Amino acid sequence: MIPRLTIFTPTYNRAHTIQRTYESILRQDAKFLSQVEWLIVDDGSTDNTEELVRDWQNKQLPFSLHYIKQQNGGKHTAFNRAIQEARGDFFFTVDSDDWLTEGSVKKILKSKENITGEDSVCGIIALKCFPNGELIGRRYPDNYPLCSTRELELAGHGGERSLVFRTKIIKQYPFPVIPGERFCTECVVYDKIDANYKYFVSNDILTVCEYQSDGLTSNIISLMMRNAIGYKIYFAQRIDMATTTKERFSYAIRYWAFKLMKHDTQYNYQGTNKIFVAMCLPLGILSYLFYKMKN
Structure with missing residues (x-):
């Protein structure tokens, strides 16, 4: 069957x-x-x-x-x-x-x-x-x-x-x-x-649902940094989904932070807000440094 x-x-x-x-x-x-x-x-x-x-x-x-x-x-x-x-x-x-x-x-x-x-x-x-x-x-x-x-x-x-x-x-x-x-x-x-x-x-x-102490969500920042390209993909696709400028700003900054963690040439942002995203690079660098310190 x-x-x-x-x-x-x-x-x-x-x-x-x-x-x-x-x-x-x-x-x-x-x-x-x-x-x-x-x-x-x-x-x-x-x-x-x-x-x-x-x-x-x-x-x-x-x-x-x-x-x-x-x-x-x-x-x-x-x-x-x-x-x-x-x-x-x-x-x-x-x-x-x-x-x-x-x-x-x-x-x-x-x-x-x-x-x-x-x-x-x-x-x-x-x-x-x-x-x-x-x-x-x-x-x-x-x-x-x-x-x-x-x-x-x-x-x-x-x-x-x-x-x-x-x-x-x-x-x-x-x-x-x-x-x-x-x-x-x-x-x-x-x-x-x-x-x-x-x-x-x-x-x-x-x-x-029972969360385990050794589960995926137990140390989220370390998890994100070890899997930076996957998170870069996530933040990149969220930029164009944002419903407010503040939200788009937040995603663009974190996109740069995770892009800087691993210098790959794939999965870069390809949406309709390229100029906006480029302007967020300086704060993206600061966000990258913040994640490095937190880890």
Whole structure:
């Protein structure tokens, strides 16, 4: 049977947490589990993740489980592999330290009529919560049935959220892969999708999110500086998306700061505000020095 939903889990040395992800999938409505594939892309784990997953594969599971192990390249490269391999109509990322809420698979599959009839709709944007049940961010307004991530951000609804994509659309938006860099912010992809599509907005909580002390967000400045070209790409594409001069100014300054960290000739700003961006170079140099001191 061809699955309707691909649940993608990228993992790296998370054998101690991915068990919860596995158990949360097993707890979903049995009527819908036969329509699910769980696609795990292991980004070169050195713990017992593979042994654990192989043990699950030997069981008679109510869903299909596919496991791919690759050389360590970062979560974004695992994502690229996953969108190549995904077979479901819908694609849902659940990190290996997160887990599904009860009934989330049913809610996603029941939303099919909201997202497949409109060519301009790329998927569902829903909510996450902490393990204690506290909502991450705020509930979405009822008058936002279709919206982009950027529009929600400007309305004060930024931050972590659950995103479900139509697989045929997300396959068109792989991450750039930069030699020597092992992280690329998801906004690089989401901003490009926003230029062409909207999401169906849902106040369902689909995912429970637990931040790890050694996770990607634990030391954000160091992470950004180690992956400067990826962040340069992000700030470059945000310049033309800015809705105010102040916002454009902020993105242009940080574009220069991260451009100065690694002297590459690719991924330079190619938008319609080149003179404005050039004028921001002096403050970009100061921003670059600030980041160097903070690190």
